Amino acid sequence: MGAKVSRTDFEWTYTEEPHASRRKEILKKYPQIKKLYGIDPNFKWVVVALVLFQISSLFVIRNLSWPAVLIAAYCVGGVINHTLMLAVHETAHSLAFGPSWPLRNKLFGMFANLPIPFPYSATFKFYHLEHHRYQGDESKDTDIPTRLEAQLFCSTFGKFIWVCLQPFFYAVRPMVVYPKLLSKIELLNIVIQLSFDYFLYSYFGIKALTYLTVGCVFACGLHPVAGHFISEHYMFKKGYETYSYYGILNAITFNVGYHNEHHDFPFIPGSRLPMVREIAPEFYDNLPHHNSWCAVLYDFIMDPDIGPYARIKRKRKNLN
Numbered sequence: 001m002g003a004k005v006s007r008t009d010f011e012w013t014y015t016e017e018p019h020a021s022r023r024k025e026i027l028k029k030y031p032q033i034k035k036l037y038g039i040d041p042n043f044k045w046v047v048v049a050l051v052l053f054q055i056s057s058l059f060v061i062r063n064l065s066w067p068a069v070l071i072a073a074y075c076v077g078g079v080i081n082h083t084l085m086l087a088v089h090e091t092a093h094s095l096a097f098g099p100s101w102p103l104r105n106k107l108f109g110m111f112a113n114l115p116i117p118f119p120y121s122a123t124f125k126f127y128h129l130e131h132h133r134y135q136g137d138e139s140k141d142t143d144i145p146t147r148l149e150a151q152l153f154c155s156t157f158g159k160f161i162w163v164c165l166q167p168f169f170y171a172v173r174p175m176v177v178y179p180k181l182l183s184k185i186e187l188l189n190i191v192i193q194l195s196f197d198y199f200l201y202s203y204f205g206i207k208a209l210t211y212l213t214v215g216c217v218f219a220c221g222l223h224p225v226a227g228h229f230i231s232e233h234y235m236f237k238k239g240y241e242t243y244s245y246y247g248i249l250n251a252i253t254f255n256v257g258y259h260n261e262h263h264d265f266p267f268i269p270g271s272r273l274p275m276v277r278e279i280a281p282e283f284y285d286n287l288p289h290h291n292s293w294c295a296v297l298y299d300f301i302m303d304p305d306i307g308p309y310a311r312i313k314r315k316r317k318n319l320n
Helices: 019-029 031-036 043-061 066-092 102-113 121-133 147-152 156-164 166-177 184-204 206-219 224-231 248-252 259-264 270-279 293-302
Strands: none
Touching: 019 031, 019 259, 031 270, 043 066, 043 102, 043 184, 043 206, 066 102, 066 121, 066 206, 066 224, 102 121, 102 184, 121 184, 156 166, 156 293, 166 224, 184 206, 224 248, 224 293, 259 270
16 A cells, blocks of 8 residues: 555646547537537426435434434435536536526526535636636646645555545645635625525534535545546546546436546537437547446556546646
């Protein structure tokens, strides 16, 4: 467990990110893919059902023993909250109401955020869209670990700890790498979320709030559904910076595993991303991909060739 990773720096490249050019090629050959653009009308109702389920479950959770609360948080609550985090991801791309209704998308993202005790929906939208636009940029892509993370967690045991602490690094890293002033919509998100947290604590008690909070921490760390954080952009094969996952857990994560397809076509809702691969298989079938998020976590921790340094980076662009 003390084995050191072999990489001592990120993989620097001077080429553009691959998705814009591949999108252009695919649309030239298969213009019918544009018919997949737009919203999935079922998406909003799925999110409403998940939020109501989480809140309803608190009537049971508040009467459980503490060990049962923690087990339920890992096996049930955390999984559902992770799904809601990916619902926030969909709303960040305006896939709840469409790009013509930006405020509705933002407010719906805050609604999906409610069972997740941390107010992050509005802030996530800003940083995530930057990740798409400037993938790999050393300053603007806050999905990439900092050099300090890569140096501190450079052993097998260190990577294990880093995986467990992923929620902390994803929350703090943007404030370190790319800080910005809070916007009005972010302040609204904070007020709504903290008010809802207080309501949950007052009505259901500390066990309920712990169930939701600890569930998020569990399900974003050493947990099968959290495998997508690493599977998406960590370089498991030299020269490839985005990877899709074609396993069963896509069914409860809005197909976030179809990540090459998502970066190529961020205007297509998750429910239709498998159709992109069906229409244009020659663009995706030969790309390296994953079939198990559990295997991704195991390989990341145990393989000395992979670690926080296993990311493709680009020098900062001089942008206004």
